[in-house]
Amino acid sequence: MGNNRSHAIVIGGGFAGLCATKAMSRHFERVTVVERDHLPRVAEHRSGVPQSHHVHALLLRGSRELERTFPGIADELIAAGASRMDLGGELAYCSEFGWVPPVGVGITPMVLSRILLESVVRARALSDVANLHLLEGTRLTGLVTERNGDHLRVVGVKTNHPEHRELRGDLVVDASGRSSKCLAFLAADGVAEPPIEMVDAHSGYASRFYELAPDENRWWRGMLIEGKAPTRRRWGLLMPIEHGRCVVTLGGVNGEYPPADEPGFMEYLNSLPTRALAREIARAKPLSKIHAHRSLYNRARHFERWTERVGGFVTLGDAAVAFNATYGQGMSMAATAANALGDTLGTYPDADAFALTQRFHKAQWAHLKTAWQIASGADLEWPGTEGKRPFAFGLKLALAATVVRASHELPQIKRLYAPIYQLVGSPWTLVRPDLVALVAYAGLRRSLGRPLVRLPPIDCPTFAQDHLPPLQEQAPLHASLQPRA
Ligand SMILES: Cc1cc2nc3c(=O)[nH]c(=O)nc-3n(C[C@H](O)[C@H](O)[C@H](O)COP(=O)(O)OP(=O)(O)OC[C@H]3O[C@@H](n4cnc5c(N)ncnc54)[C@H](O)[C@@H]3O)c2cc1C
Structure with a gap:
């Protein structure tokens, strides 16, 4: 041949x-x-x-590989309207444990439309x-x-x-x-x-493009209201794209499919654990129809x-x-x-x-x-997901969850593990001695009732009021992120 x-x-x-x-x-x-x-x-x-x-989302790995294929493409994308967003400092992130204090972590993937x-x-x-x-x-x-x-x-x-x-x-x-x-x-x-x-988690999306109402107090560029296995099956994400616009995607897992009709979409938004995103969208200008997708x-x-x-x-x-x-x-x-x-x-x-x-x-x-x-692996965490769970699956999940929990309190941890999820870091990072030590320290402080940071709860008035607070107002939270000797 x-x-x-x-x-x-x-x-x-x-x-x-x-x-x-x-x-x-x-x-x-x-x-x-x-x-x-x-x-x-x-x-x-x-x-x-x-x-x-x-x-x-274009992960850091995607940017890196694209740059290899098409040298100079990152600059072209930026010139065409794409931008970079810090995953720690520019994302209003409502985790299962509460709002994560925004701290820049220097992990800045590109945000743009497909x-x-x-x-x-x-x-x-x-x-x-x-x-x-x-x-x-x-x-x-x-x-x-x-x-x-x-x-x-x-x-x-x-x-x-x-x-x-x-x-x-x-x-x-x-x-x-x-x-x-x-x-x-x-x-x-x-x-x-x-x-x-x-591996099928029976996930679905419904999305719409918007222009947000101007707001000089808005410190964030994206917002994530996270779901969590096994019960919090609904989530919402707002991401900026080019030309001052954004896209909002509502997601659901294990047969929880967000609807594509206007009343259903708004009702779903309002049913998320916090209404912070719903309040933004109520004031925003829709730029497209709502589209749903289920083959995920x-x-x-x-x-x-x-x-x-x-x-x-x-x-x-x-x-x-x-x-x-x-x-x-x-x-x-x-x-x-x-x-x-x-x-x-x-x-x-x-x-x-x-x-x-x-x-x-x-x-x-x-x-x-x-x-x-x-x-x-993330999809298999949901009880209604079809697929084979690998060996020691529960243990791996528990390990990853411990690291993620600690990263909300210590941005140094997020800096270390986020590259794994951006597909530019080795999963072995999770067992690096410095990371393990930081996670253990954060866990110990929590178990002693003296957490490094008390995450504002999901319904915390600081975060759930009509306007999320400007970044300066959260300075005390930033300061408290530094572990005390
Ligand atoms: C809702 C949704 C959201 C996503 N979000 C992300 C994300 O945030 N980040 C990310 O990295 N990925 C995301 N993805 C995945 C991403 O879209 C795909 O991985 C990517 O498009 C794969 O590219 P592809 O060229 O293999 O397939 P496709 O993009 O599907 O392209 C296939 C091409 O083949 C053509 N074609 C099909 N059949 C024929 C035929 N018989 N003859 C000739 N041409 C044909 C089609 O017209 C199309 O141009 C998302 C996917 C979905 C469904």
């Missing part, structure tokens, strides 16, 4: 497809992208990406990749395959394009998202699916354990591993996988089609595994 690299075909011109196109463009003479939608040249919603109506992000990625892919051939408004209708004994080689794709009913290529990349049909097409050739792992299950198609001998074909992005969006990991992992594909092509220039497929899928899972453990 040869290692010809003249033509690659990418199915799907969404986030993963465009990142992959750039990452592998230097390894192929030509890259063709087959995309069902007509891609807008500006920041606009489109039918192929309905999730763009909802809040989208349509802005995707439009800039798209513009860069179109301008950077000279050998890109974009077939828009073109749907994949099948795969072209050749069988040789127990080996099946994917040698191209079939489309509904009148002039390109069949395209031949040396590598076919499936980046067509959660609804990918590629495995169904391969089944027609007698190819079995890879092992599939599902975690699904890992374990291609790295695929025993079928398939070559010339790889899968990445949501088509391979889809995460519950609540943890904001999907795009970061799609960008990571795209770079892993570029790396695999570069590291194994002579690999045959079968070896390449296997090597890439193994590399991809090595990168995605931690994100999978975080998302599926």
Whole structure:
């Protein structure tokens, strides 16, 4: 089986497809992208990406990987209206224990809308990749395959394009998202699916874009009213986006689906543990309809354990591993996988089609595994979640909960562990001696009835009054965060 690299075909011109196109463009003479939608040249919603109506976090890992694929893109995003938000100091955060005193922790992911992000990625892919051939408004209708004994080689794709009913290529990349049909097409050739792992918390979103009423006392830029297993199944999040706007997403777990009609949406908002967000929204100007989304299950198609001998074909992005969006990991992992594909092509220039497929899928899972453990683990904490609970699950949960609890009192702890959830830090950080010592210290103080910080309770008048207090008024809380010797 040869290692010809003249033509690659990418199915799907969404986030993963465009990142992959750039990452592998230097390894192929030509890259063709087959995309069902007509891609807008500006920041606009489109039918192929309905999730763009909802809040989208770009984790630090995503920014880092995107910068690698498209050097300079962070500056372009900022110039287009994105901004950075400190997760400690600019987020009004109502945890299960009460309001967390805002203290800057220097962890500043970018905040922006999905349509802005995707439009800039798209513009860069179109301008950077000279050998890109974009077939828009073109749907994949099948795969072209050749069988040789127990080996099946994917040698191209079939489309509904009148002039390109069949395209031949040396590598076919499936980046067509959660609804990918590629495995169904391969089944027609007698190819079995890879092992599939599902963890479904039966989560749902309902979201709307707003412009907040001006308020000179508003010190925060985002607000999170957290849910908590096993009973607090409703949560709400407000995040700033570009041009002074924001997006509000209401979430629910274990069958608690926020409604998309106006009265239902407002009622849900008002039912959150604190009415702080509802009060803001009552004064805000709606800029969109309310959109609901329910397909938020975690699904890992374990291609790295695929025993079928398939070559010339790889899968990445949501088509391979889809995460519950609540943890904001999907795009970061799609960008990571795209770079892993570029790396695999570069590291194994002579690999045959079968070896390449296997090597890439193994590399991809090595990168995605931690994100999978975080998302599926958090979802499995809920009693109504379907999925297999791993060994010592209860113990791991208790450990993580202890660290999170202590981090509300000691920002140093948040500084240490937040990178794990931004997918730029190792999970082993949780057992670092300095972190363990800080957590133990905070826990000891609490057990002695002398907590380092008394978190204002959820219904605390300081935080739950009509206007949250300006940052200066919370200075005493900041000062009290310093542990006394
Ligand atoms: C409600 C919601 C909120 C989310 N929030 C976040 C977040 O905060 N942070 C984050 O990182 N991730 C988030 N995600 C996940 C993120 O949206 C996905 O991980 C990301 O879009 C994956 O990119 P993709 O290119 O693999 O798939 P998609 O974005 O789904 O793109 C697939 C592309 O393939 C095209 N296509 C599909 N079928 C065909 C076909 N037959 N022929 C041709 N083209 C086809 C589609 O039109 C589309 O352009 C969220 C997801 C949802 C559902």
